[in-house]
Amino acid sequence: xxxxxxxxxxxxxxxxxxxxxxxxxxxxxxxxxxxxxxxxxxxxxxxxxxxxxxxxxxxxxxxxxxxxxxxxxxxxxxxxxxxxxxxxxxxxxxxxxxxxxxxxxxxxxxxxxxxxxxxxxxxxxxxxxxxxxxxxxxxxxxxxxxxxxxxxxxxxxxxxxxxxxxxxxxxxxxxxxxxxxxxxxxxxxxxxxxxxxxxxxxxxxxxxxxxxxxxxxxxxxxxxxxxxxxxxxxxxxxxx
Amino acid sequence: xxxxxxxxxxxxxxxxxxxxxxxxxxxxxxxxxxxxxxxxxxxxxxxxxxxxxxxxxxxxxxxxxxxxxxxxxxxxxxxxxxxxxxxxxxxxxxxxxxxxxxxxxxxxxxxxxxxxxxxxxxxxxxxxxxxxxxxxxxxxxxxxxxxxxxxxxxxxxxxxxxxxxxxxxxxxxxxxxxxxxxxxxxxxxxxxxxxxxxxxxxxxxxxxxxxxxxxxxxxxxxxxxxxxxxxxxxxxxxxxxxxxxxxxxxxxxx
Numbered sequence: 001x002x003x004x005x006x007x008x009x010x011x012x013x014x015x016x017x018x019x020x021x022x023x024x025x026x027x028x029x030x031x032x033x034x035x036x037x038x039x040x041x042x043x044x045x046x047x048x049x050x051x052x053x054x055x056x057x058x059x060x061x062x063x064x065x066x067x068x069x070x071x072x073x074x075x076x077x078x079x080x081x082x083x084x085x086x087x088x089x090x091x092x093x094x095x096x097x098x099x100x101x102x103x104x105x106x107x108x109x110x111x112x113x114x115x116x117x118x119x120x121x122x123x124x125x126x127x128x129x130x131x132x133x134x135x136x137x138x139x140x141x142x143x144x145x146x147x148x149x150x151x152x153x154x155x156x157x158x159x160x161x162x163x164x165x166x167x168x169x170x171x172x173x174x175x176x177x178x179x180x181x182x183x184x185x186x187x188x189x190x191x192x193x194x195x196x197x198x199x200x201x202x203x204x205x206x207x208x209x210x211x212x213x214x215x216x217x218x219x220x221x222x223x224x225x226x227x228x229x230x231x232x233x234x235x236x237x238x239x240x
Numbered sequence: 241x242x243x244x245x246x247x248x249x250x251x252x253x254x255x256x257x258x259x260x261x262x263x264x265x266x267x268x269x270x271x272x273x274x275x276x277x278x279x280x281x282x283x284x285x286x287x288x289x290x291x292x293x294x295x296x297x298x299x300x301x302x303x304x305x306x307x308x309x310x311x312x313x314x315x316x317x318x319x320x321x322x323x324x325x326x327x328x329x330x331x332x333x334x335x336x337x338x339x340x341x342x343x344x345x346x347x348x349x350x351x352x353x354x355x356x357x358x359x360x361x362x363x364x365x366x367x368x369x370x371x372x373x374x375x376x377x378x379x380x381x382x383x384x385x386x387x388x389x390x391x392x393x394x395x396x397x398x399x400x401x402x403x404x405x406x407x408x409x410x411x412x413x414x415x416x417x418x419x420x421x422x423x424x425x426x427x428x429x430x431x432x433x434x435x436x437x438x439x440x441x442x443x444x445x446x447x448x449x450x451x452x453x454x455x456x457x458x459x460x461x462x463x464x465x466x467x468x469x470x471x472x473x474x475x476x477x478x479x480x481x482x483x484x485x486x487x488x489x490x491x492x493x494x
Contacts (some may be wrong), residue, residue, distance in 0.1 A: 052375075063317075176454065
């Protein structure tokens, strides 16, 4: 597959390029697997959280001790059995799917080409302009052939900071994993701290999901979603 | 061009699929042979349970100790949940007599089936550890536990080579099991003291299990007997634990 096609640069007069995938097969598959797995993790995570909707800082915390935050959620002790089983099954799928994506991203230069912003792009005003456009719900006017700087920074944060942090704080709550690798929980300041960070990073990921879908909608929902499913744009008349 | 691409893709796909299938098959055979498959491997979530259990058995191959804490980290408030006073006259009488009539029955695949008194358990060399109890609900608390390592009792009764699980029965009717890796782990205790005093009734008197590398619900209270077996099939639905039949993983190292 030529670099041109992978980048998704689709000159209108080139019929071959028009039929070429805008997103590679691996990116499309891992994107949707990750989407489903994230929904499963989120649902089951809430089911687990309802068994004790209080957050603490440090090693320990329980009813009868002061909480850092008492979440305004109903206490429900009956959902954590399936919740836990689904959570860990989905977590395995998330990790395996993520591993496939990472290996692909590194070997195919996907990260280098599409995710790393140009040095020149990392400047205050263009980033601010992108944010301002989004806030004012201005449809991107330029033909988008690859990710803009704001997307790049956001995706890099999600892939290389938020998801890894979810996995590490998750493992930090395991009494077995922390026996083998005590540092994994010590760096967070204790078991309950890791649990609290796990919760807040979840919130950031949900926020990302909401903004991501909003931006896709702004740019044209089907024009952006179709290429992520079929790999192709809307057709020869579609310039993106 | 698109023709050869399709064919190449098909062949690559077919090779990838058969390699994956062969590797999974080989992994399944190896996992079974090395005891990396938990009793509750079946069902919708079985794949997740098995991956976690197998990964932990490899990760914990050298039997590292669960984290231990300082005395000043002991929690002032250690919740007691589930059974906090077993029903029935027998237990009430045991409490009144200071558990003089209580016996720990040890049977199954052992050379010398035994009935041990509390005094006998206390006569073995003890171990004291300050550990964190992590409840599946989300809370956690630190306490000091003193008891006899389960390995000491198992060695005293002489377990047979084919042993694979230790099953526990409790006064309140609960039952569960451990594999040999956790049964023989140095921190796995039949604990009879908490924070320097006799184990409180709400925390499982006279003897509870401490299995520090798993969640709270594996740390059974009110132990009455243990049975060494080479199969999980003969207990309940064969999933190794009453908790597993209620939807909670048999292996809770998470």
